[in-house]
Amino acid sequence: MTDPLLKIEDLQITFPHRRGDFIAVQGFELTLNKGEIVGLIGESGAGKSTVGNAVIGLLSPPGRVTSGQILLDGQDLTELTAHRLAALRGRRIGMIFQDPMTSLNPLMTVGQQLAQSISILRKMPMRQARAEAARRLSDVGISDAKNRMDQYPHEFSGGMRQRVVIALALAGDPDLLIADEPTTALDVSVQKQVLDLIKDICRERALGVILVTHDMGVIAETADRVCVMRHGKLVETGDTQKVLAHPTADYTTRLIAAIPSITEREDRFRNPEPRTGDIDKWLLQAHDREEEGHFLNTTDLVKEFPAKGVSFGIRQPPFRAVDVPQIQIARGEVLGLVGESGSGKSTLGRLLTGLLPITQGSVTYTDHGDISAFRRAAPRKAFRRDVQVVFQDPYSSLNSRLRVDRILAEPIRFHGLASRSQTPRLVAALLERVGLSAEDGRKYPHQFSGGQRQRICIARALAVRPRFILCDEPTSALDVSIQADMLALLMELRRSLGLTMLFVSHDLAVVRQVSDRVAVMRKGKIVELKEAETLFQSPEHEYTRHLLSTAPRVEGHRPSNTAASTRKAIQ
Amino acid sequence: MLIRIKSDFWYELLRSPITVFSALLIILMVLACTFAPWVAPHTPFDPATISILDNNLPPAWQDRSDPRFLLGTDMQGRDVLSAMLYGGRISLMVGLGAVALSTVIGLTVGLVAGYFGGLTDAILMRIAEVQFAFPPILIALLLNGILKTALPADVFATAAVPIMILAIGLAGWVQFARIVRASTLVQREQDYITACHAIGLPTHVTILRHILPNVLSPVLVLAMLQIAVAIVTEATLSFLGLGTPLTEPSLGALIQAGSQFLFSGIWWVVIFPGVMLLMMVIAFNLVADWARDYLNPRLR
Incomplete structure (x- = not known):
């Protein structure tokens, strides 16, 4: 050696x-x-x-x-x-x-950047360096390298850009x-x-x-x-x-x-012990009689974003971000929505929760009717009370200038769910319900870690006693050990309160752990939608199979693979 | 972030002696000018207390001086130091008042334009751009002229300070509107604002309770810079004879009055108010500079 x-x-x-x-x-x-x-x-x-x-x-x-x-x-x-x-x-x-995106200079062509590095590091004349650059770009798997050299970084996709970065890192033959x-x-x-x-x-x-x-x-x-x-x-x-x-x-x-498993649904997320504290009774208040049937339904949902710029007087056709003929979510169900970046999954989530205006079609909640047809404030307010969101980035989703207890009290007071004197007690109970302490209400968001902030976000979503929560990549910004806790909390809340959820994520393993049904999105369309187990065991659509085969796996690490040992390890 | 670093505030401040010095200077000047009637050794604009016999006395450390007048007297026998304190009071009042007015207008326009976007934004910002094309001093001149003709002469004379505040304040809001609009555009896209929409909060609550506190840092810095600008604008207008009347002169008016005698050797009447104006402007600028770095964590 x-x-x-x-x-x-x-x-x-x-x-x-x-x-x-x-x-x-x-x-x-x-x-x-x-x-x-x-x-x-x-x-x-x-x-x-x-x-x-x-x-x-x-x-x-x-x-x-x-x-x-x-x-x-x-x-x-x-x-x-x-x-x-x-x-x-x-x-x-x-x-x-x-x-x-940020490690390449956006104002220089890819070829210039690479040739410059090669020329400096290997003391080559520029002409020779350019030829060398082309050879190296094709080495890292960029086809048609001669022509693509004259393109700017923004003309490359993320993966291609990273290939260029690799070529750059290798420019001096380290x-x-x-x-x-x-x-x-x-x-x-x-x-x-x-x-x-x-x-x-x-x-x-x-x-x-x-x-x-x-x-x-x-x-x-x-x-x-x-x-x-x-x-x-x-x-x-x-x-x-x-x-x-x-x-x-x-x-x-x-x-x-x-690490959540991609090959099976783990017990720790499937069967959490439901809780029945005072706060849970409060959260379930006025929700005891619910009708059967689906929770929401859509028809021919389309979202288009206007294309930027007009060239030669011809308006570019708008970009169709979402085009979904029909999607239903049953009461008490968790629907997983997976797709890669740009697939329109977040946009679909926001359309369904009325946070983005719809271009065509409609979203109808059984309890509230068509959400783009509210004419008066009262029904709209009732709808907003039922439908809440938990976001991806726990840093931008809390107002850093407000104390946590004020962040939580605001929705309660606005919707008149408790009197001014009762609110502080509720806020404390909500904080404890999501695994924080009542004293945490007196702190500001920056005093918390990412995972704790996400708990505050969940508490804020719960504060209006919602029936539906859109989870938009709620664990993507978190460390893996915190991610598991967060998923466990969400699943426990869902079971205790009978919540309906739309769970948007790019992470197949996470979606597998939480979802009853899963929809796979690509380029604004749903390519496959079925029961989670069926989808993961026998994917039909080619794209689903491709996603599943490329997902990184950590295999052979669960020696006994029983839920008990996993749960013990977590605690 | 104002809240995050309560204890860091003093640390960062004390690391910059020039800022401490500037801040102390501002505090000293503000206190001295605010309490001018008690602090000033004389009442310079009361004809009963001034004597023409004391005219053109040099500062106390020179020959022929009178120890009663530390910084000398002007041609009418008024105490220069007292006149400076009273004049500084007017300058500061105009500076602070004008900036307060600019801030309120700019914040409102910026928040509304940034939050609603679209046509509202386009109209408001075009108005702002048109105004921006005129130098602030020109706008102040214009307003001053209009009000002078519109108001009766006696009203105009007594209302000199409010008119200056109005004129300079209306001329300065565009910068505030721009900076607030830009910050609002950033904040509007943050998830906590989407969360406000999800809760169903009405627009005015979202804007006032959630966006406003988050756009205040740059406004604070700009306001401090603009105080200096407003003081200079006021001085310029007064120097041109368009500002405060000579019976109630600001620093600018004092400089103008004194400048006529500069070449006859009576330099103290113009130099001392000039130095005070300069110190005020530089001190505000230095404190604003420090605040900008302090409020921007990336520069620390």
Whole structure:
């Protein structure tokens, strides 16, 4: 065995702060050989990106390496001057960033950017560099590279853009590639292609690759070895298969157990214990007599967005974002809605909840009638009381200038569901109901973590005693362990309160865990809609099959695969 | 974010001595001018207390001076320091009043245009653009002229300060409207506003309770900058003889009156009010600069 390409020993990274230094990474170790992919996995704040940035010398100030060594072929990178380190970047170490839209210069053609890098890094004349750039673009799987070189980044799709970024990272023929969440911004089906490309390049060129990600599925598919990080410390390291199948650290076990399965519906989400506290009685008030039948129904629903710009006096045809002949949601049902970005799934969700005006067709609620036909304020207000939303981004969905108790009191007071004197007690009960404490009402949103904020959002949605909740990617912005808690909470609420839900997500595994029926959307149309179990076991439509086959899987990690062991692991 | 960093406020402030100095200067000037009748050593515009015999005395540290008049006297024997304090009071009143008026108009227009968009936005912003095409001083001149002819002379004379506030305030709202509209467009797309729609909150509640507090940071910075601009505009108008009357002069009017004697060696009558005006403007600008950095977490 030759010497390792990269050896990190006892790395400590500190961010000095006037209220005491923050140690972001401590005692981190890693060995990376040529032709090997090592995955760095951890939840947000684990310090995994910080390690990647330290290796390439791009720690954001004031952070710095306070002890330990980063040896690249025996040379300690932490002792190099900024100037010497800059010379290594691109030539010895390449980096792939998360968002391919922001890591390319939008004002330069792809060919210019790549040729410029090649020309500088390999000291080539520009003409020769351009020819080399074309060759490299086709190497990373861009067909018709000669012509596409003269296009701008916005003319490429997300996956293609990430391929360009990879070509850029490889421009100086580095030995070490750091990929920081390279596929997080991409759709699942594209993700697989990009990961395969990274894998191929690693093998062919005998590159060492550090793959930083929060997604265990990505690790399982790509990495040879994995380092699990938590709170800046290395929790566990070893061969990917071994770690996934037989994790030794407690944290790794919990992390793996928290990942929702795509192959079966887990008991922890299916049969939660319903709760019957005082607050649940209040939440169910005035909802005891409900009619049978479907909850909502649509006819020929169409949403068009006007196209921008008029060329030569001819108006472009509008963009048809949603075109759904009919969709029904039964009372008490959870309908899952999956699709890739741009498929129109969020738009459909907002049309159904009356948050976007409908272009054609109608949405009819059994209890409220046609929602675009409200003429007076009272029925509209009654409709708004029944239908609520939980959003994806817990940061933008709370008003940062309002205290949490005011955020929760507002809908209660506005809909006159409790008197002024009763409201504080209800707010406290709601907070406790979603797993926070009553005292949390006196804080502002920024004092909470993402998961806690999402709980506040759920409490706000509950505050009007709704019957229907649109969950628009409610767990996509959360860490995987928090995601499981959030799904469990939503499923428990649904069972306790008999809620009807529309659950929009790009994550097939999540949808499988929560949905009774699942609709698959593509380009504004529903391509397949059936019982969840049937759809996942025997998908009919080609696109559904494609989605299922490209979804990353973490397999063989559930040793006994019983619900009891999973639940224990979660607790 | 004003709330997030209560304890950081003093830390960031104390890290910038020039801002502390400017802020103290502003506080000092505001206090001294507000309480001018008690602070000032003389009542400069009361004919009973001034004596023509004291005219053109130099500042106290020069020859031929009178220790009663620290910064000297003007040609009518009025105390320059007292005149500055009374004049500064008018300048500050006009500056603060005009900016308050601009802010209220600008906030209203900006919120309405940004929130409703479409035709409302187009009409309001076209009006704003037309006004923006005229220099503020021209608009103030115009309004001043119109009011001068429209109002009886005695009313116009006594209402000089409110008229200046109205003129300068109406000239300055466009910048506020633009900045508020831009912020509103951003906030409107945030999920918490969609949540307001989902709850069914009426439009005015959504705008006032949810959007307004979130667009105030840039308004605060702009307001501080605009106070300085308004003070200068007022001084300019007064210097041109269109502002406050000589019986009740602002800093600008004092500078204008004094400038006639600058070349006859009586420099103190114009230099001291000029320095005070300069300090006021620079202090407001420096504090506004600091506030902009402080309110923008990305720059810290």
